[in-house]
Amino acid sequence: MADNTTPAIELRGLCKRYGSGDTAVDALKGVDMRIAPGEVVGLVGPSGSGKSTLLKCLGAVIDPTAGQMFLGGEAIFDGVWKVKDLRTLRRDRIGFVFQAPYLIPFLDVTDNVALLPMLAGKSNKEARRRALELLEALDVAHRAKSNPALLSGGEQQRVSIARALANNPPVILADEPTAPLDGERALAVVKILNDMAQQHQTAIIVVTHDEKIIPTFKRLYHIRDGKTYEESVGK
């Protein structure tokens, strides 16, 4: 990592222990990570290595046991959460892209994206305008009024990326976003993520098993037995 700017996200010695006593399991054993704004990094590792636990800690849906977590230079975890409202933190400062798009089936494409700005207090009109901008940027604006179930897998994933970007968060967590896609579409999604990271200066962490997309990352974190090892792919 050769960047002197304030990192979008930084982890120092992050630990997570499940259970206690003899049955305790250390899923994360001091994870260090530093990702700059606009950077897309891969996170790879075998099953049970702690990828999902790390993602859940980063997404503020489970509590780390120890360590520090910084978002845009601000300490959000230092042994305890430093922000009172984790729901607001997730809504405004962290975007999520899932393995399956998990779009809300009863909302149309526009409202799936506009929901986040609406939850953040934006007016319906303003939220929908933001959603349409993103859908246009991701080339799915022609499906704006469609039901998500009528979209192809690639289109659905692009809509979920638009949703992740809706509140312009500094960090996006992508959990195997190319898993259900074929090679060409998977690479297209990674390109979109890279473009969006550049355009919005968003740091994106992509958890993946997908051998096709691993070479596209400039930096890669390997996670094994609860610890991360950085690898510069250099592409």
Add this chain to the structure above:
Amino acid sequence: MISLAARDIAHSWSKYVLTGIGLGLLIGVTLSMAGIFRGMVDDAQVLLRNSQADVWVVQKDTQGPYAESSSLPDDVYRCILGMPGVQQAANVTYFTMQVQHQGKDTRVMVVGFGSGQPGAPPSLIAGRHVTRSHYEAVADVKAGFKLGEKIRIRRNEYTIVGLSQRTVSSGGDPMVFIPLADAQAAQFQKDNDAIVSGRERTAANPAFNRPNVPGLLEAVQMSQTTSHNVNAVLVQVRAGWDATQLAADIQRWKHLQAYTYADMEEISVKKLIATSAKQIGLFLVILTIVSTAIVSFIIYTMTLGKIREIAVLKLIGTRNSTISWMILQESLGLGLVGFIIGKTVATLWAPVFPKYVLLLPLDAVLGLLVIVVVCTLASVMAIRAALKVDPAEAIGG
């Protein structure tokens, strides 16, 4: 902010409407049960209103003539007419019987009344009032008779000369009004064999069949075959006089039982139909519990079907209150759909019931309020399930 509940309902409206129809039929049954109870109360009240009386004078220590049997000599009314404050007093008889009409049995209440006096049928919807002393009748339309048709009561046939409406007994049986003398004869009339055997029994009694007292036996036998009793005397009070005071005076000085309108309403509504009211009340409670259980189950199942979406909503920062409100709105929406369907079907099938079903707007409003409470309670289980959903479930692994 968009309404998540409205969007969810619009997305799966067919499932929602079908469920609403099922619930609506249940609500329709519940509203009909309430209507049947109201109908019973109204039947009891309309009977009192149609009597046009302020005070009912009946046999001492009875609650007649509707709740218990009562028998009075038919000249009692003369003593009552002489009392201060009495505008009018008239004899009346009531008895229930099966009559034949077009080959079918119809249960009716036969009323014997004096023309133009309390107890006479109120305004008619067809024909005229009874003007002859015998063998003419006015029938409630519910009995099914038409003008000019004959109705057989005991041994005699009566011509229907008028038709009335909503003139029913407290049990909902249509009334047939006939002249008082005919009703007295019909009420206590014995069959021929009973008369013959009664005459023989009297003739065999030396006390009534004395050789040196001519005419005694015939007089005794005549008194045994004619009736001079009625069931009640209906009294109208003069303007400015107190019915309660008059009833007390009759009880004190004439040694009879006298009830005011309020007393009679108490007997007819609270005592006479008390068991039926409890029965229907219990049924309504059971139906309400069943409805609550059904709505709970439906909303809970619908919520479980959205667990992944709820996890995603929570992960992206949706407030618990927003998710709870969505579930509550869907539950209330289901209740509203059910209520509209229930009220419609209850209104449509009410006339088909053999007894009067009175659907009061107040009951509909109360029903709607109960549905709001029921749906709110029913959504609690689903809301608890939704609030327990961990947003981490949206993240794989």
